[in-house]
Amino acid sequence: MAEDFGGGNPRGLHFIAELANTVQDDPEASAADLRAVLEHHGGPPFELTEADARELREATAPLIRILSTTEEDRAAEAINSLLDRYPPRPRLVQLPGRPWSLHTRAPRDAGLTHWLLSTAALALALWLSERESCAWGRCAAPGCRRFFIDAGRRTPQRYCGPRCATRVRVAQHRAQRAGAPSGSADEQAPQV
Ligand SMILES: [Zn+2]
Numbered sequence: 426m427a428e429d430f431g432g433g434n435p436r437g438l439h440f441i442a443e444l445a446n447t448v449q450d451d452p453e454a455s456a457a458d459l460r461a462v463l464e465h466h467g468g469p470p471f472e473l474t475e476a477d478a479r480e481l482r483e484a485t486a487p488l489i490r491i492l493s494t495t496e497e498d499r500a501a502e503a504i505n506s507l508l509d510r511y512p513p514r515p516r517l518v519q520l521p522g523r524p525w526s527l528h529t530r531a532p533r534d535a536g537l538t539h540w541l542l543s544t545a546a547l548a549l550a551l552w553l554s555e556r557e558s559c560a561w562g563r564c565a566a567p568g569c570r571r572f573f574i575d576a577g578r579r580t581p582q583r584y585c586g587p588r589c590a591t592r593v594r595v596a597q598h599r600a601q602r603a604g605a606p607s608g609s610a611d612e613q614a615p616q617v
Contacts, residue, residue, distance in 0.1 A: 437548040438574040440466035442561065444541075445492050446571045448485040454478065477537055484538040488545055492572045495559045504553065507546035511539050515547055566593050 443462050447454050456478035463473075473481070491503050513529040520526075529547055531540045552560060552574075560575040562582060566589035575582040584590040 437466075437544065438552055438561070440468070441488055441545050441548065442492065442572045442574050444481075444485055445489045448482050449489060449570065449572075452482065454482060480537045481541060484541045487542065488549075489572075491549060492561050493563065495562060497553065497557075497559055500549075500553060500559050504546050504550050507542050508550060511543035511546060513543035513547040564589050566590075567596075 440462070443466065444459070447458055447462050451458065456473040456475050459478050459481050460473045462468075487503065487507060491500055494500050494503070514531075515527050516530055517525045518528040527547075529544045531543055535543075556575075562573060562575055564571045564573060564585035565583040566585070569585060569589050571585035571589075573582060573585045584593065
């Protein structure tokens, strides 16, 4: 299997974040759930057995740990250990009608774990070195724990998407209009 994980293109990283969110939300995510994530991100349309799904769920655990940290040294150490264990063997490939782009080549019969962790480690390594920080995070909205990739260049991203950002803004606005929140409302102003 080969996967396009060109540096500076966070497409592969969005796949990693969605996979982490899927497994975090449902530690028993089914083969159909995981296949939907793969296909949504342009992955190969292969069939996943339930055994494959279990393997993918387990392989996602180290990625969740990396996305959970914002300390560069710890993240770099974890990514390096994945690169040692699952060498991605990066190679420039030119697909018909496309520019040269960086792909990984898993050894034949390396399996899903190797494919996922070698490609993910390379994508995270390129991203960390390019952004010089852990440009990812976990949503700060109350009740949401979704991971996101911070592709912005200016202020650090705080929420997983516009929906959570709007929800927090509306709650803050309501709290301001109501004066000090009584503590009985569902939507209190979050700590910002
Ligand atoms: Zn969120």
